[in-house]
Amino acid sequence: MAETPSPSPPHSTSSSSSSSHGRILQFAPFQSLVDDGFWRRLSSLKLDTLGVDQSPIPITGYYAPCSHPRVSNHMTLLAESFSVVPEAPRGNRNRCPVPGVLLNTNTLPSFRTLDRESLLQKEAKKILEDICSGKVEEDPGVLSSFLVISYADLKKWGFHYWFAFPALVLDPPASLLDLRPASEVLSAEEAASLSTACNKWRSSTLTADIPFFLVSISSNSQANVRPLKDWEVCQGDGQKILYGFYDPCHLPNNPGWPLRNFLAFIGLRWKVGRVQFFCYREKHGLADLGLSLIGEALVSPPEAWRDPQSVPKAVGWELKGGKLSSRFISLAESMDPERLAISAADLNLKLMRWRTLPSLSLDVLSSVRCLLLGVGTLGCEVARILMAWGVRKITLVDSGRVAMSNPVRQSLYTFEDCLNGGELKAIAAARNLKRIFPAVEVEGVVMAIPMPGHPVSANETASLLEDCKRLQALISSHDVVFLLTDTRESRWLPTLLCANENKIAITAALGFDSYLVMRHGAGPLISIPANADGSSGTSEDVNAFSAKINKLSTEDVDGDQRLGCYFCSDVVAPVDSISNRTLDQQCTVTRPGLAPIASALAVELLVGILHHPEGIYAPGESTSSILSSTEQPLGILPHQIRGFLPQCSQLTLIGQSSSSCTACCDIVVSEYRKRGTDFIIQAINHPTYLEDITGLTEQKKSASSFLVDWDNETDDDADF
């Protein structure tokens, strides 16, 4: 809701002594009204487009003739006000467009210390130029040109603002000879004809919103309404000329503000000294000559104005409660809190684009679908930081319940979640994420991840298959998979599925005082993976995809161009690491500082991938490759980040994919494509199967036979 300005007293044109004839003409000042939509539009414009740019913004104000005997009309700003006059929609009789300028400062102090005097003079000078150049005749609205200064506190949805309606100060001031209702001044016949002419003017979309006009009344009492540019034509023929304008003011003894510059224009441009003016007002949408006024004034513009360089004296800063003061409106209270939360959450991100990261894509972030496997120490923190980065689509997978030891380390749970045996983590985390930010689209999925080395019996196989299919479907329907579980073997199937579908996979893993954060390389196979429902992408997708992959495929021939996955550097297949763990091994005892660091790096890594032109195919960069990557505003895009808390050290590593990786090599992915869940079941139930098919078994054998040989070697082979 916009504020309702208090009625202001009529405003004297100047403090100079009264002129020789009649009394000094006094005008009712314009009153401003700003719709909430205007501030909302300004907020978006500032955040999304302008940033710290403080250049003046052209805007359009709207007003209409007074249409009620007791209420003046306002100069109104609307959401549409950011469309500028020539392009702004025309023809609406209740929205006569007036050009304005908005000066929105970056800070409250600079708002407060703006030199309002000189700003006003600058605007007045522009009006004077438009008068002298004849622009007013083409576009009469410029006579009421206005200025708004503002400071938008986008954090609190508060807006400080101040209108100026610049009026050239006539010296000596115009003196009023006569002012009465039009119906009294005119004959009944004239009045009837004028009403008809005005209503016609006001009903044509070509003229309805043109607030300044001429009225010619012929000797036979026929009135015509004409545009200002017809002034020459109206001369002579004994016609009476009235200088008409849409008067927003309702007062019976004062014309409204637009008349001020109109008189200056008439006196200066047409050199008319005695002006009969017509304050056009309406009732029920039709001309009302009882409310409308006709007056007569003497005008003599200062000679100085004829100098093109002259700066006219001007007034016009809007008063508040009779004093010179700015206004303030807070939209926070009237806004839906959830909407406020959304705009507030986006605020920090949008502000990043002002100076530091203009290339940041909030659309990419808000639409990327993230799957988090594991909602423990890492998962909770990753979900939070994703949300802080503007990610809005998050799915959380965990099969566990919240234990008493969790809340102090797992930042999405509270003591309450542990009671009565503990809530399911996936459910509690999803709900608590929504409590932080109601607009997040989050789902909790309660399921365990099938793991090699944890064989299942025949009657458990059906449920295992179910889990496999569910995980496949989840990975298919997301863009990014975070591997945040606490065992090596639980990362195997997700790694394989991501390699198969070429999904971005990010692993974070903690030791006691060290961490590993890495992104997996792209998948090894060039064919388009069938979607979970058996369909494949659109042909356009396919082409784009093939183009990218083909390059990768050729580079992959020698096996060292594709980046590795979490398993690529291992020479043993994942096995059961859980069943026989001691308590400290079960609890993944880590220094509490590790998880926040690793989680933060994991999310920053994702943001880097999403903003890299090559995405999942981006080559691994290391700290030393600074020069090659200066183009990426987010910095280098490493493959692996390893950190060691006791040394306060952090380093980036690059590891190529291995052709005998048990999770992502050609053989494994091909075999999975061929045999599907059968393959997975076999890998889970038969400890050596993965090592057998990838050749690791063979390698180990030859390695051990080689070692035997080596004992017999001489020392000659220094390179050995």
Next chain:
Amino acid sequence: MAETPSPSPPHSTSSSSSSSHGRILQFAPFQSLVDDGFWRRLSSLKLDTLGVDQSPIPITGYYAPCSHPRVSNHMTLLAESFSVVPEAPRGNRNRCPVPGVLLNTNTLPSFRTLDRESLLQKEAKKILEDICSGKVEEDPGVLSSFLVISYADLKKWGFHYWFAFPALVLDPPASLLDLRPASEVLSAEEAASLSTACNKWRSSTLTADIPFFLVSISSNSQANVRPLKDWEVCQGDGQKILYGFYDPCHLPNNPGWPLRNFLAFIGLRWKVGRVQFFCYREKHGLADLGLSLIGEALVSPPEAWRDPQSVPKAVGWELKGGKLSSRFISLAESMDPERLAISAADLNLKLMRWRTLPSLSLDVLSSVRCLLLGVGTLGCEVARILMAWGVRKITLVDSGRVAMSNPVRQSLYTFEDCLNGGELKAIAAARNLKRIFPAVEVEGVVMAIPMPGHPVSANETASLLEDCKRLQALISSHDVVFLLTDTRESRWLPTLLCANENKIAITAALGFDSYLVMRHGAGPLISIPANADGSSGTSEDVNAFSAKINKLSTEDVDGDQRLGCYFCSDVVAPVDSISNRTLDQQCTVTRPGLAPIASALAVELLVGILHHPEGIYAPGESTSSILSSTEQPLGILPHQIRGFLPQCSQLTLIGQSSSSCTACCDIVVSEYRKRGTDFIIQAINHPTYLEDITGLTEQKKSASSFLVDWDNETDDDADF
């Protein structure tokens, strides 16, 4: 509450064929009872002392003679059971100590796969050895030695356990010739005398808890109770010997389990073949010969037992519901949830000490008082990680309210906290910290921090003084101060106050994509700062303090040994950096990953200081000083850690204190001590004051004159 074992049927000695005389003697097995206190004590022992050590733990079980005609007594484990027999408290007639061994495994699978057969044999062999060596006569309790295997799931407060009461298996089994109530077997006179003798034995603290004994009944019906070692003495004189034991069993037709090994002992050690035994039972605390039994059995121990290497056949694993099975007790349900939460929160920390950090001091962490200035992005995260490290005393200071943009980045707030204009941050954060962990001692303090460069008017001075005093008192009453505000000038006064009181101060500060985490050096002055209440520490404190400081003081003379504070490397005093900030500057726009990283490092830095023998005086270490610091298990203790996200880089720096630092140099601290809050007010109101007194103004002047000179210099001075 411990479980109540179900009554078990009498237990056959062996499955071998019945012996030649009478029926086979059958014994009622021992029943176990474990008090919750035992498990609690075991939990602490495991967590705090044993770690992964699985060595057998000597324990003491307690039992007493049956004292109720319908209820048998149990072998009971109590919290005191971890005191071992010779040292265990003696003389309690209801707690006859029996030595036992506890084998607590680290994992459930290893509990399940223990070789129970061989464990039992090993215990039986020990009993046989004690029989043969004569140890039984000295310490008869060893005849009932027992074994407990267990697995303690400390995470869930669940305990799996299994008792064995090893009994040597006589082959052929003992055969029973007679078994009747003692009152029937004895004459009235003998019974009365025996009762008296038993009551006397049971009322002396020297004998009350000795469960095996001899009864000699002379021909004149006088009964005496004597220790086993008097056996020789009792022979001859026509005395009747009864072999007595405290019988836990209540059954009228079966003796209890202790008789089994007693018979084996009597047969083997004393070579008695026909044994008259006395099952001593009580009612209302007195001998009851109606409940007590006297029986006669034929015993012939296997010849093989005479071989010292022989391993006797044994039985004794306790049955559960008639089957061989372990027992399980969960204490979680019966525990107060808050207590559970406390023990759970400590669990991860205690587990750290098992393998990796035996020197970790949880007491230091739980008693250190931390003051957090600022509860924004950094403050929330620091509070959480402190709590995860076991810090329990936290005070949060902030003057702001929770804004809509906060919850996605400030991890202690939710959407709800933003409604209705937003809750006060300090209050909301304190409450939400308690929701995570109810046992944390947290207080929220709503106050602003006085800042240089933000001058106050005369009528605001009183409230500014109030704030200064409040901050002084807060810093006095805490051990550690975290500086987590978002402006430079708000860190000045806390830095000065920490330097004055020699408090640990840790600063974390964020740029857009870089961070600084540092600890401030010790204070510059050697005298003991007066406490807030005017008192100083105890003389002992003072001496210790002086000793430390004197060293520092001498090292400080040349001004480059003391580590610097946040302001030491600056050459300008803090000024108002807030008032004219644009929106992105106000919101401290940072990459969301930064705050978790910097917060984690800040807390890890504190943990390092608290564990360093020199504490606040510890010299700054850098990544390269690895060798010098191998003794510190937490790793190096850096002075400053600077990280730069775009390069994935992190480095440690050391900066010495500056003798013209505006916050911590001698001059500033001395001046503050001299003039107190007057000094602060002047520093706040007069922009150049700090630079004037520290000589920075002078330095700048000479620097600028120097620069002018320099233009005239030749290039000869390469070092310049």
